[in-house]
Amino acid sequence: MTFSPAVEARLAKLVQNYPPGRLKGALIPMLMYIQDQTGHISKEVAEEVSQRLGVSTLEVDEVVGFYTMLRARPMGKYHLQICTNISCLLTGGEELWEHACHKLGIGHNEVLADGQISLEEVECIGACSWAPAIQVNFDFHHNVTKEKLDAIIESLRKPQ
Numbered sequence: 001m002t003f004s005p006a007v008e009a010r011l012a013k014l015v016q017n018y019p020p021g022r023l024k025g026a027l028i029p030m031l032m033y034i035q036d037q038t039g040h041i042s043k044e045v046a047e048e049v050s051q052r053l054g055v056s057t058l059e060v061d062e063v064v065g066f067y068t069m070l071r072a073r074p075m076g077k078y079h080l081q082i083c084t085n086i087s088c089l090l091t092g093g094e095e096l097w098e099h100a101c102h103k104l105g106i107g108h109n110e111v112l113a114d115g116q117i118s119l120e121e122v123e124c125i126g127a128c129s130w131a132p133a134i135q136v137n138f139d140f141h142h143n144v145t146k147e148k149l150d151a152i153i154e155s156l157r158k159p160q
């Protein structure tokens with residue numbers, strides 16, 4: 001299995017940072033780089049990573065199952081994560097979460113039928129100073145209001 005030239009270049013550079021006996025340390029970043037292209041970590045991807053790093057597929061599965069930023073099944077083209085942890089909770093994060101669920105008609109870890117947007121309620125995403133915060137793929141949005149959230153969702157619905 002091969003990935004895009006850009007991903008293959010990142011993977012080649014990544015493994016150079018680890019001595020031969022310590023390739024296992026590259027597991028999480030390798031999965032993140034690949035998921036950036038594939039959208040999730042399929043069984044086929046898990047087997048490929050297992051071979052490349054000399055770890056078992058069970059170890060890959062354990063890592064994918066533990067870290068919520070890694071996904072074993074496909075999500076939307078745009079993965080909308082809404083933080084409801086303490087700073088965001090105190091500044092309207094829970095209302096944003098309920099608003100998004102109602103507006104999109106989907107719940108936690110669900111995907112719109114057209115595959116465009118998925119939704120996830122998450123713990124702290126490290127943007128507490130700008131709460132309430134949300135994340136769309138790798139983009140952060142700070143001090144989010146219902147109006148801002150509506151505008152973000154509308155922009156994600158447009159074909160790009």
Ligand code: FES
Pocket residue numbers: 083084085086087088089123124125126127128131132133
């Ligand atoms: S609690 Fe929401 S970003 Fe930290």
